[in-house]
Amino acid sequence: MKRFTALILLIWLLLSGLAFAEEQAVTNPPTPPAVAEQAEPALPAPLPEGVEEAPVPLDTGDTAWMIVATALVMLMTLPGLALFYGGLAKRKDTLNTMAMSFVTYCIVSVLWVVYGYSLTFGTDIGGVIGSTEKLFLSGVGVDSLTGTIPEYIFIVFQLTFAAITVALASGAYIERMKFSAWVTFTILWMTFSYLPVAHWVWGGGFLAELGALDFAGGTVVHINAGVAALIGAIVLGKRREATLKPSNLTLVVTGAGLLWFGWFGFNAGSALAANGLAGAAFINTNTATAVSAVSWMFVEWMHTKKPTVLGLASGAVAGLVAITPAAGFVNISGAILIGIMAGIVPYFAVASIKPKLGYDDSLDAFGIHGIAGTLGAILTGVFADPAIGGASGLLYGNPKQLVTQFIAVGVTFAYTAVVTLVIFFVVKTFIGIRVDEEHEITGLDESQHSEKAYNL
Numbered sequence: 001m002k003r004f005t006a007l008i009l010l011i012w013l014l015l016s017g018l019a020f021a022e023e024q025a026v027t028n029p030p031t032p033p034a035v036a037e038q039a040e041p042a043l044p045a046p047l048p049e050g051v052e053e054a055p056v057p058l059d060t061g062d063t064a065w066m067i068v069a070t071a072l073v074m075l076m077t078l079p080g081l082a083l084f085y086g087g088l089a090k091r092k093d094t095l096n097t098m099a100m101s102f103v104t105y106c107i108v109s110v111l112w113v114v115y116g117y118s119l120t121f122g123t124d125i126g127g128v129i130g131s132t133e134k135l136f137l138s139g140v141g142v143d144s145l146t147g148t149i150p151e152y153i154f155i156v157f158q159l160t161f162a163a164i165t166v167a168l169a170s171g172a173y174i175e176r177m178k179f180s181a182w183v184t185f186t187i188l189w190m191t192f193s194y195l196p197v198a199h200w201v202w203g204g205g206f207l208a209e210l211g212a213l214d215f216a217g218g219t220v221v222h223i224n225a226g227v228a229a230l231i232g233a234i235v236l237g238k239r240r241e242a243t244l245k246p247s248n249l250t251l252v253v254t255g256a257g258l259l260w261f262g263w264f265g266f267n268a269g270s271a272l273a274a275n276g277l278a279g280a281a282f283i284n285t286n287t288a289t290a291v292s293a294v295s296w297m298f299v300e301w302m303h304t305k306k307p308t309v310l311g312l313a314s315g316a317v318a319g320l321v322a323i324t325p326a327a328g329f330v331n332i333s334g335a336i337l338i339g340i341m342a343g344i345v346p347y348f349a350v351a352s353i354k355p356k357l358g359y360d361d362s363l364d365a366f367g368i369h370g371i372a373g374t375l376g377a378i379l380t381g382v383f384a385d386p387a388i389g390g391a392s393g394l395l396y397g398n399p400k401q402l403v404t405q406f407i408a409v410g411v412t413f414a415y416t417a418v419v420t421l422v423i424f425f426v427v428k429t430f431i432g433i434r435v436d437e438e439h440e441i442t443g444l445d446e447s448q449h450s451e452k453a454y455n456l
Helices: 002-027 060-088 091-121 151-172 179-202 206-210 218-236 249-271 276-304 309-323 332-357 365-383 399-430 437-442 444-449
Strands: none
Touching (some): 060 151, 060 249, 091 179, 151 179, 151 365, 179 206, 276 309, 365 399, 437 444
């Protein structure tokens, strides 16, 4: 069996390499003639004096798609992530785990319209943060547009990104964190970690000026949440039963399926239009995810002699994470290669590195989101194809892009680690972060909520 799976994996890698080489031949045609030898392009006629260029009108097709995409991303947190994490938790902690995602979505929904949107997408202040000009959505009306869609739709679309980013970190904290501490952490971390990083990359901050590529959230979402997960897990300490014993794998598979489904809104929606770029992001997302799931399965099959359903679901999520920053920048060969790596690197981070280092990342939020997010962000700097998203990576003659990607990853790692550490110590000082040992034994469903997930 070991030889069989090794042979299959080898054949798969060779075929992917051949496909990539063939794609390179197509996407890298001979050098065009010098500019001087080409015909001058026709220039548009100048506008009459006193006439201003007409603003881009609202596009109903783009608007309809973005409403759907926004709903899809909302579904990723509720019920997707809640079911995925809830099924992975112990039976006595299932409800509490799901409640962490639920309450986060509610809190972020309020804070985003109060100040989150303004500080992220308001006028840039020194490349660090947005202005306060749009607090409580001041100045935003039914006729306000972002590109070709209503600004209100763009606001809610970005809200769903903020919500799931915070919720992702909870996977490292479950089964031992006070619910009150989690609520406080959600408010502080969204404010001091998510908003600045999102502004740096998407709101016109210094990383955007540097040229960092992040189509839908490799740095902003996954590295950000993954590093927070690692730091929080270390500060919280190990659980009494620091093992992963999923209470309901049926919920895990259902949650993973909903995450995959919602991720099409996450990645394809980040084109902010119903166009070819959205189509490229859509097919890249599906392809990389499928490849990563199978890649993880074969690696686990060789490593443990059994292909698990949990591994298949984990591999799919790792693929979704890794393709996120690259979805609108790479071609299909790049997506396949990213998918292969996403099934291998995070697997060993979870199966080998974590046990050796000894930290208790309950549901491998860092191992999957932090590692796969880093992998995807860096590989975007390698495989970015100018024919897809207009940006060139290392393989297309732009090694500087890879350097820029490393800088963006390093800055996000450092900033998030420090901010998360400070927030945890503040919460620990004023509220306390860990439940009593007796409550941990009883389960957080009863101790924190006086409820049970299953009354059978």
